[in-house]
Amino acid sequence: MSLSTLDGTLHRGCGGRYALQTETVTMRLSGMAAEVTREFFRCEKCAHDQRTLEQRDAAEKAATEHIRAAHNLLAPKAIRQLRESLGLTLPQFAELIYGTPKGIVDGWEKGKYLQNREADALIRGLADRDTLELRAAKAGVTLPAVELAAAPVASASPAQPAT
Numbered sequence: 526m527s528l529s530t531l532d533g534t535l536h537r538g539c540g541g542r543y544a545l546q547t548e549t550v551t552m553r554l555s556g557m558a559a560e561v562t563r564e565f566f567r568c569e570k571c572a573h574d575q576r577t578l579e580q581r582d583a584a585e586k587a588a589t590e591h592i593r594a595a596h597n598l599l600a601p602k603a604i605r606q607l608r609e610s611l612g613l614t615l616p617q618f619a620e621l622i623y624g625t626p627k628g629i630v631d632g633w634e635k636g637k638y639l640q641n642r643e644a645d646a647l648i649r650g651l652a653d654r655d656t657l658e659l660r661a662a663k664a665g666v667t668l669p670a671v672e673l674a675a676a677p678v679a680s681a682s683p684a685q686p687a688t
């Protein structure tokens with residue numbers, strides 16, 4: 526299934542062969558934990574372990590999805606949609622989440638990073654107009670006029686097919 530599978534390959538160090546194994550581990554992300562079952566390869570002769578990039582990515586993705594569901598955290602797409610519905614740029618939006626670095630916010634929107642519960646609450650809070658205006662005033666961010674929000678610039682952001 527994967528180009529990087531090591532199943533049955535030779536461990537040159539000892540002459541043994543690697544075989545696919547699974548283990549259940551607790552993974553921590555943004556201060557939250559999830560139990561995931563992840564795959565790895567173990568040499569049947571000397572018990573040396575190898576983990577491929579795909580295996581690491583799959584385990585991290587599974588942990589992210591578990592934690593997101595368990596704590597009811599916003600999905601990456603929902604974060605981006607909220608920001609776009611408010612007519613805010615990434616730097617503006619980041620300023621309104623108490624100056625979170627915009628690279629981090631970008632990572633949340635792309636699913637590269639997982640926001641913790643506090644950040645999730647801050648993001649959700651922006652859906653409330655009063656909270657939004659209060660934070661914008663404090664952060665010195667000029668909000669787009671509400672009256673114009675009825676005609677969003679949809680052409681600027683092509684629809685992403687659901688994956």
Ligand SMILES: [Zn+2]
Pocket residue numbers: 536538539540541542568569570571572573
């Ligand atoms: Zn070995």
